[in-house]
Amino acid sequence: DAGVIQSPRHEVTEMGQEVTLRCKPISGHNSLFWYRQTMMRGLELLIYFNNNVPIDDSGMPEDRFSAKMPNASFSTLKIQPSEPRDSAVYFCASRLRVAAQETQYFGPGTRLLVL
């Protein structure tokens, strides 16, 4: 298996621009998580989906952030408009949500720099 795939791996953009991050979970997994990692705040859960349905978006910082999962094999995290404080590494993780299966597998991340 190729593991969790994220694109792009690096993104540099200017303040005010729209940014779209993409994630392909491991085939067969039915839970997907978006995290943000910064030096100041560590690893923060932004939102997660079960069976393509958003379950908890309490970690989404503000309305500029939105996430979708149109099908079991694809999810996007969008920031519009982007701000310099959004600069971080964004990780997607997936999990097979069945009894006693709780391991989350992380993708390689997207390093975002907003100038």
Place this chain on the structure above:
Amino acid sequence: GENVEQHPSTLSVQEGDSAVIKCTYSDSASNYFPWYKQELGKGPQLIIDIRSNVGEKKDQRIAVTLNKTAKHFSLHITETQPEDSAVYFCAASDRAAGNKLTFGGGTRVLVKP
């Protein structure tokens, strides 16, 4: 909600020595405790995990212990090697809360040859 504290934030050890990282959690309902290793430029990778019905688990040079009463869990790496140098994260999750993982702040481990 759950709060996970991790110590130390940095750890430097000589190759061959042991390394110990400690975490505490706040929610007594948490029942799953994974440890992740993150190398530079990569995503976190699971190295070992433990569930609340087990007190200790070993996998070659790594082991994890759990004290539910004190709400402590620890990672032990024996016979450290340079390739063990990385950032290690502990986490806790509560099945009743949807198995969301709450991460500790991370420990940067440097193994000196």
